[in-house]
Amino acid sequence: xxxxxxxxxxxxxxxxxxxxxxxxxxxxxxxxxxxxxxxxxxxxxxxxxxxxxxxxxxxxxxxxxxxxxxxx
Amino acid sequence: xxxxxxxxxxxxxxxxxxxxxxxxxxxxxxxxxxxxxxxxxxxxxxxxxxxxxxxxxxxxxxxxxxxxxxxxxxxxxxxxxxxxxxxxxxxxxxxxxxxxxxxxxxxxxxxxxxxxxxxxxxxxxxxxxxxxxxxxxxxxxxxxxxxxxxxxxxxxxxxxxxxxxxxxxxxxxxxxxxxxxxxxxxxxxxxxxxxxxxxxxxxxxxxxxxxxxxxxxxxxxxxxxxxxxxxxxxxxxxxxxxxxxxxxxxxxxxxxxxxxxxxxxxxxxxxxxxxxxxxxxxxxxxxxxxxxxxxxxxxxxxxxxxxxxxxxxxxxxxxxxxxxxxxxxxxxxxxxxxxxxxxxxxxxxxxxxxxxxxxxxxxxxxxxxxxx
Numbered sequence: 543x544x545x546x547x548x549x550x551x552x553x554x555x556x557x558x559x560x561x562x563x564x565x566x567x568x569x570x571x572x573x574x575x576x577x578x579x580x581x582x583x584x585x586x587x588x589x590x591x592x593x594x595x596x597x598x599x600x601x602x603x604x605x606x607x608x609x610x611x612x613x614x
Numbered sequence: 615x616x617x618x619x620x621x622x623x624x625x626x627x628x629x630x631x632x633x634x635x636x637x638x639x640x641x642x643x644x645x646x647x648x649x650x651x652x653x654x655x656x657x658x659x660x661x662x663x664x665x666x667x668x669x670x671x672x673x674x675x676x677x678x679x680x681x682x683x684x685x686x687x688x689x690x691x692x693x694x695x696x697x698x699x700x701x702x703x704x705x706x707x708x709x710x711x712x713x714x715x716x717x718x719x720x721x722x723x724x725x726x727x728x729x730x731x732x733x734x735x736x737x738x739x740x741x742x743x744x745x746x747x748x749x750x751x752x753x754x755x756x757x758x759x760x761x762x763x764x765x766x767x768x769x770x771x772x773x774x775x776x777x778x779x780x781x782x783x784x785x786x787x788x789x790x791x792x793x794x795x796x797x798x799x800x801x802x803x804x805x806x807x808x809x810x811x812x813x814x815x816x817x818x819x820x821x822x823x824x825x826x827x828x829x830x831x832x833x834x835x836x837x838x839x840x841x842x843x844x845x846x847x848x849x850x851x852x853x854x855x856x857x858x859x860x861x862x863x864x865x866x867x868x869x870x871x872x873x874x875x876x877x878x879x880x881x882x883x884x885x886x887x888x889x890x891x892x893x894x895x896x897x898x899x900x901x902x903x904x905x906x907x908x909x910x911x912x913x914x915x916x917x918x919x920x921x922x923x924x925x926x927x928x929x930x931x932x933x934x935x936x937x938x939x940x941x942x943x944x945x946x947x948x949x950x951x952x953x954x955x956x957x958x959x960x961x962x963x964x965x966x967x968x969x970x971x972x973x974x975x976x977x978x979x980x981x982x983x984x985x986x
Contacts, residue, residue: 561713569709569719570747576720577751589725593617593717 557599736979774889875901894922
């Protein structure tokens with residue numbers, strides 16, 4: 543998903559990839575990332591959670607914790 | 615530290631000043647500045663006012679990382695009556711200068727939508743600019759609002775219009791056209807060809823200090839032709855175009871002693887793309903369809919009398935577009951975009967039809983204080 547959104551090969555994306563290291567991670571793409579995650583995982587991200595998405599690693603942790611907290 | 619969006623209060627003013635300083639220092643753009651006052655100068659909130667502005671700031675600890683404004687207003691929607699909507703304006707994010715804050719733009723737009731789902735934005739410099747792109751991602755529909763211009767002094771236009779002089783060769787060609795008179799001939803011919811479809815109209819125009827109840831009659835008479843228009847009754851007009859604002863002129867247009875329409879005209883503040891030209895604008899206008907052409911002529915004549923070199927206007931309603939064309943105006947490329955949220959777009963369905971009768975001008979949104 544991040545590879546498509548930010549237009550870089552998947553092997554160049556790491557947990558530390560962030561707006562400061564990925565050229566195309568601007569405010570528009572940040573919003574695209576939020577909407578893509580919400581759609582893929584069927585969840586709503588709060589303003590606090592959106593703000594926590596400072597890197598790919600932070601974003602992955604956030605989504606994992608939300609998925610674990612969701613009753614199945 | 616978490617970022618929280620809250621209403622802009624006096625205690626935030628020093629942090630907003632610091633935010634502005636950072637934006638200006640890093641970007642070098644003097645326009646990247648948010649209101650230093652927490653209480654809006656234009657349309658401050660007041661009891662029973664039908665239109666008002668409010669500001670919000672994105673706060674991280676003691677710092678401000680973003681801000682935006684909402685202009686709350688009433689619009690009339692055909693067959694659906696009056697609706698509360700808001701204009702999302704002046705969104706500014708620290709993300710412009712520091713990518714660490716790339717999330718702030720999304721936070722601001724989502725916060726505005728949560729406060730008023732019937733949201734719109736206007737202008738934005740074109741649909742390819744970041745704010746318009748972000749709103750599109752959020753499901754907003756984007757509609758360019760046609761741009762009209764009439765050259766009053768072709769010589770100055772050819773020498774000063776920077777958009778026409780972006781390369782050395784084009785600049786040279788424009789200078790040649792100005793000096794030889796061929797440019798004058800071409801521009802005047804195009805404008806006269808457009809004007810021939812119109813006719814000389816019988817009207818009297820007078821500058822008025824303030825709107826009064828006669829404007830209600832014209833508002834009621836003409837609002838049946840619009841799919842959506844921000845309310846333009848006398849009470850609202852007195853707030854939008856306050857008597858103490860001297861950068862604009864209010865024109866009352868009448869025939870045989872009865873008011874038939876009005877226009878707001880003004881000279882735009884200096885803008886590098888217009889060089890040293892004096893640019894007049896037909897900011898806003900209202901009349902029944904049969905009187906639109908007279909109002910356009912009255913506005914253009916008043917601006918010519920004020921000595922402008924170029925007259926510009928943005929108009930969305932087909933009746934007004936035709937009136938400007940018959941008044942010798944030419945259509946140019948528009949970067950003035952109307953973005954409507956999903957909810958507002960639903961209200962305007964079918965948008966392909968209703969967009970032709972939206973009444974949107976340069977005075978809608980936040981355009982008035984920003985440009986005059």
